[in-house]
Amino acid sequence: MQKILTILLTCVTFSVQAQDFQAQIKQQASAILPEVIKWRRHLHQHPELSNREVKTAEYIAAHLKSLGLEVQTGVAKTGVVALLKGGKPGPVVALRADMDALPVPEKVDIPFKSTVTAEYLGQTVPVMHACGHDSHVAILMGTASVLAGMKKDIPGTVKFIFQPAEEGPPGDEEGGAPLMVKEGVMDHPKVDAVFGLHISSSIEIGKIQYKPGAAMASSDWFSIAIKGKQAHGSAPWNSIDPIVTGTQIINALQTIVSRQSNIVEAPVVITVGKFHSGVRNNIIPEEALLEGTIRTLDSKMQKDVHERIRRTATQVGNAAGAEVKVNIDTKTLVTFNDSALVERMVPSLQKAAGTSQVSTMPWVTGAEDFSFYGTKAPAFFFYLGGMPKGADPRKAPGHHTPDFYIDDSMLDVGVKAFCQLVFDYGTNPQRKK
Known part of the structure; x- marks a missing residue:
């Protein structure tokens, strides 16, 4: 009987504490919202490309140091990592935000519109936060502020990860989550669970959507080099035409999706985005190069599709008498939400x-390098609404476009979500040790 009473008392205590923490989080997140919006708009007006987020990192680090956190800079080139050690024993929970912008011109007429330009692969390009990473950073900065004020009640340690180069490092540089993991961001102290979010221009503000299990696709970049035989355009019978062969390969690749892959099990996308060949309109060139991307939501299907692409391209080339070389480079893994963690959180x-x-939400064929953190600890990645209330999601401007726009008036929902995850994961009496 005494044991039962002790268990009941413990459960009641946890319930009272949880309600108290929830009220504090709600109050503090609402109070910090004007600052979060200010930070987000500053970052939006001063975007920086992947692996070049120098001023962004300085801005973040200054704020984190002002909160008294242990701050490490220069992680994975320009990343910032901070530790907040709570006043109670508990797990290590990591929260991640990405920092980089894109080489996209901004067309939206807002007071904090970006007019920044920078160098990208030898070219001068416009720079814009066209995917909402500015809001991710601001939300995590706000989360750090709220949690720092509740330090004595935090169970365990919170690791704030501000990651560069989620969009992919330029050229042959290393960067992003793979380099963060390589440099030990998920260790010292070892992370027990990691959480991340992404703003969405097509989900209404105030809403959160998620998917257990495979949630976002892997991203593979491929190139197919075709070597034929050059000839005059008036005498194609003297050639092995790499352009015709390339078009046949493109068509054949789509049959992998439409006729060879079980898309009921999981989606598959194969896109050829670049086709380079020729210098004159009356010369059949010797070579052609196809480049594209593969998206899969199942690791076994990913390997199977790779093999089918190699076989298909090579055999189409053989039939034409051309030499074909296929290269596939995996950029991100499938973003997998640990089902047990999702259910609990x-x-x-x-x-x-x-x-x-x-x-819940359906599959997303976009990719996220947050997936690499999930190889080190149970992970949960979810979407936060950024679309104005009442807007039509079918007409919402897409990510990575000049018209990308989000309503930042409810970013405090993201702050509350992160804070609540920290407290609930740490204080949940059923949390696995």
């Missing part, structure tokens, strides 16, 4: 946004 998201505002 969805109530935390519901506390942050409201039960009716949290829902």
